Amino acid sequence: MSTAATAPPTTSAPPTWALRTEGLGRIYGDPGPASLVGTGPDFGTEISPATGAVVAAWDVGFEVAPGEALGIIGESGSGKSTVMRCIAGDEQATAGTIALRGVGDGTVNIRDLSPTARRKLRLQQISAVYQDPAAGLNLDVTAGGNIADPLTAIGWRNYGSIRQRAAELLQRVEVPVGRMDDAVRTFSGGMRQRVQIAKALANDPPVLLLDEPTTGLDASVAAGVLDLLRHLLEETGIAAVVVSHDFGVIDLLTRRVLVMQHGRVVESGLTDQLLEDPQHPYSQQLVAAARG
Numbered sequence: 001m002s003t004a005a006t007a008p009p010t011t012s013a014p015p016t017w018a019l020r021t022e023g024l025g026r027i028y029g030d031p032g033p034a035s036l037v038g039t040g041p042d043f044g045t046e047i048s049p050a051t052g053a054v055v056a057a058w059d060v061g062f063e064v065a066p067g068e069a070l071g072i073i074g075e076s077g078s079g080k081s082t083v084m085r086c087i088a089g090d091e092q093a094t095a096g097t098i099a100l101r102g103v104g105d106g107t108v109n110i111r112d113l114s115p116t117a118r119r120k121l122r123l124q125q126i127s128a129v130y131q132d133p134a135a136g137l138n139l140d141v142t143a144g145g146n147i148a149d150p151l152t153a154i155g156w157r158n159y160g161s162i163r164q165r166a167a168e169l170l171q172r173v174e175v176p177v178g179r180m181d182d183a184v185r186t187f188s189g190g191m192r193q194r195v196q197i198a199k200a201l202a203n204d205p206p207v208l209l210l211d212e213p214t215t216g217l218d219a220s221v222a223a224g225v226l227d228l229l230r231h232l233l234e235e236t237g238i239a240a241v242v243v244s245h246d247f248g249v250i251d252l253l254t255r256r257v258l259v260m261q262h263g264r265v266v267e268s269g270l271t272d273q274l275l276e277d278p279q280h281p282y283s284q285q286l287v288a289a290a291r292g
């Protein structure tokens with residue numbers, strides 16, 4: 001009789017997350033270990049006393065599942081936009097791993113990919129919406145033209161299909177389709193932001209990054225855009241990262257949140273629990289400020 005144990009099946013299950021980061025870091029200036037010393041919340045600064053380098057973000061790790069929204073909150077300069085820019089590929093992280101479920105078997109560090117491969121990912125796998133519509137749109141081009149951009153970049157050629165897709169997207173973000181052929185510069189701030197969202201959704205990316213999507217808009221206009229985003233995040237299976245200094249935005253859009261201070265994550269948890277019972281003194285301060 002054989003006593004050999006039966007080997008367990010070797011097929012690994014696909015990741016449950018859409019986006020994962022581990023040990024993500026970005027240093028402006030000398031990237032050596034000396035730059036880390038004396039930086040972070042315990043020292044009240046992200047600037048290295050030894051080298052003058054800015055440790056904008058360090059050791060940032062999280063997972064976001066399809067259909068989930070994760071918030072990153074912190075004051076100006078805490079490093080939240082840096083994390084987003086590193087994931088988007090707008091700049092290169094100094095350290096760590098960024099993985100997407102749709103790339104390889106989820107073990108590929110997209111930081112290691114060539115610039116061409118990163119650009120392709122940016123068109124098909126990761127979209128970003130920035131605070132400033134001019135960062136995501138060409139204001140001198142029509143709404144339809146802006147939305148057509150990512151479509152043609154991945155090979156759409158049929159004019160009628162592109163216009164139909166642009167019209168669908170404009171309807172989805174509640175911009176009158178009749179404005180499709182107007183330059184975005186003629187749009188109000190809220191409408192520009194809606195067009196930026198439409199463009200970001202054009203290629204149905206699995207990951208959406210939102211960097212202060214409503215900061216700078218009038219309160220009532222911001223409320224409308226937030227409402228739209230909330231519905232879009234609920235309806236699509238998209239995994240979203242929402243960067244904001246405003247707990248109101250984070251509360252409305254996200255299920256989990258990371259709190260960043262001086263480039264480090266000081267607390268993370270379920271958004272409603274963290275708002276209810278913040279543990280870290282910095283989180284307590286942010287929550288108290290949000291409550292007025």
Ligand SMILES: Nc1ncnc2c1ncn2[C@@H]1O[C@H](COP(=O)(O)OP(=O)(O)OP(=O)(O)O)[C@@H](O)[C@H]1O
Pocket residue numbers: 028046054055056057074075076077078079080081082083245
């Ligand atoms: N290109 C750069 N060169 C040097 N330092 C930079 C650069 N970009 C950002 N920083 C610094 O990195 C730190 C983190 O900046 P980051 O923009 O990520 O903060 P933030 O939390 O998003 O703030 P804000 O909401 O004001 O954008 C800050 O100290 C900032 O001054």
